Amino acid sequence: MKTLLLDFRLFITLVLISSSVLVLDKVGWLNFPKIVVQTVTTPIQYGIYESTKVVGRQFSFLTEARFAAQQNVALKEQLAGLVLDKARIQRELNELTALSNQESTLLPRAYSLIPTRVIGVGRYLILDHGTDKNLQPGQAVLYKDQYVGVVRVVSGNTSQVLLPSDPDSKLSVFSQGEAGRSQGILIGQFGSEMLMDKILHQEPINIGDLVYSEGLEGELPRGLIIGKVSQVFTRENEVFKQAKVEGVFDTKNLDVVFVMEGV
């Protein structure tokens, strides 16, 4: 009985200490010590992350050899089609260039981007910058004009990025293909997949269509590539269609990403 009482006293003491630490952290009094400690921990995290990537690459050929052979055949077929498309597009481009020379053209979009290094990836992507680079929750994270995620939590020298495949992520998007455009909401599923929901039946969407951000959230500009449609679910008795969307690159292979300062 005495031991149980002592255990309970220890439990309560530690919970109270944890609560005090939590309050101090929320107030911001622990920011400086956190930044100091992060100068040691961030290189270790980065080292582990990079080492695992190197080891993974060494053994990836074992699992990917069969897939690569199948992909090679498919790519050869695609290449033949692309050569024909290229010739057609080149001709059209020449015509359009001639036309656009006579019109005033719009300036390309330019964003102010903060480069950050990826130091971990689990459910969230962990970056090696936080309040030190004035990152804020809600800022978009990009990689080569493609949407990676949105900053979720920021601390001294690190920040967490919510990936679009996370179930907590919801984005208004549109898909664009040869058949036309359709609008919907992109909801993360566990794993690397996303579900584009609330697509009207009359709007065309096909496998291979690219999915772009709609830009209604405020922190995201319109037109960032988010993924590619891999499957379309059409049920006549339901009001909306759905489509499965897969990312265009593997989040686990990113070294550097860019945080957008403002739209």
Place this chain on the structure above:
Amino acid sequence: MIVPIVLLLLLTFIQSALLPFDLILIVIIVRSFLMNSRSNYYLAFLMGLLVAFLSGQPLGIMSIVYLLVVKVVHSIRLAAFASHWSVSIPVTFITVMIYYLLSKFLLGISLNLWYVPVQMIMVVPLYLIIGFWEERFIGRSVIKLKI
């Protein structure tokens, strides 16, 4: 006590850089199930601070969650039916669900049921490893009988 701390430190770094689920939680659950020791509270407190720090969450929040988990496991461990090792699996299930509910309320992180089976599967090897370690390599104070 030093070896578990060093191993947990290493695991925490690996978890923060690579794993999408909480491995430290499973280690703490299994250790609490194996040993009704006060050191579990200290480990939960320290590892909670480190996990929160490395994953960018507010400091202290994971300590509270881990401490509650240890308390729950110790309470279940007092029951007579909890002496068999297989009880550790449902105990892990219950505590993992409590952990997810606390994460949902305290951090606003949604429940990921896909990782629950993975965490459950990890209980058995971890139970064997930690049990073997604690039994063979950790010294206990000598019990003296008064005659």
